[in-house]
Amino acid sequence: MSGFSLELKDVRKSFGSAEIIRGANLQVPKGERFAIIGPNGAGKSTLFNLISGRFGISSGDILLNGNSIRNLKPYEINRSGLSRSFQITNIFHRLTVFENLRCAVLWSLGYKYSFWQRLNGLKDAQERAEDVLEQIGLKRRRDVTAGLLTYAEQRALEIGITIAGGADVILLDEPTAGMSRSESDAAVELIRKVTEGKTLLMVEHDMSVVFGLADKIAVVVYGEVIACDTPQNIRNNQKVKDAYLGGHAPTEEHA
């Protein structure tokens, strides 16, 4: 068994005649937190869509815990232990906070929506949802309709939905986008707590979040991973300085 949660092997993706991902390679060891950074249009979201099965890859391979997932559907990848959040908040606004979490737990267990009527009897799902509610700090908002939460609370709920199924590999797409400084500081703490012992891969533009959370940073430029290293080494990497910010290394000050 490999020590990697996720491996990208010469992954390529074309849309029509345009090759967007051009031989991406990446190895994410189990239990580490990785950030993917890069200029706008570099292919970060596309990589997420390939890893989570939303798009099929054109060539190469993606391994989850040592097994190829290249031909799997998104829900099959999810049930193999990988869960992702989206850049756009992806919650059911008319359900309560608790119902959103319970729904995510049941979905991960393979229940269908039509089972909702009989949910109270499903004790494990109920307990798991209560547990996640506590972890994301929304216990006192348990029975509030999700659409009435503040934006930061909605993003916290979304993180809860992402981890609710118990996946070991978590993908977060710009988890602090649109947040104030204090909200994103709180989000960093939340992400750190709920991903303890798990593997995290996140796309993030806010460098203070990236440098505050990531064990390693992968830099994507024109559909390739041009460097993957510790935050300190990325800061001093000349190739990254040249390609990424016109001669300046990414630092916590760059948003």
Ligand SMILES: Nc1ncnc2c1ncn2[C@@H]1O[C@H](COP(=O)(O)OP(=O)(O)OP(=O)(O)O)[C@@H](O)[C@H]1O
């Ligand atoms: N479904 C699609 N069809 C055609 N082109 C696409 C599709 N999805 C993405 N692209 C193109 O792929 C390139 C990379 O887009 P992507 O969204 O992955 O970049 P990104 O690094 O996430 O950018 P940003 O930081 O701005 O979110 C862009 O040129 C985009 O127009």
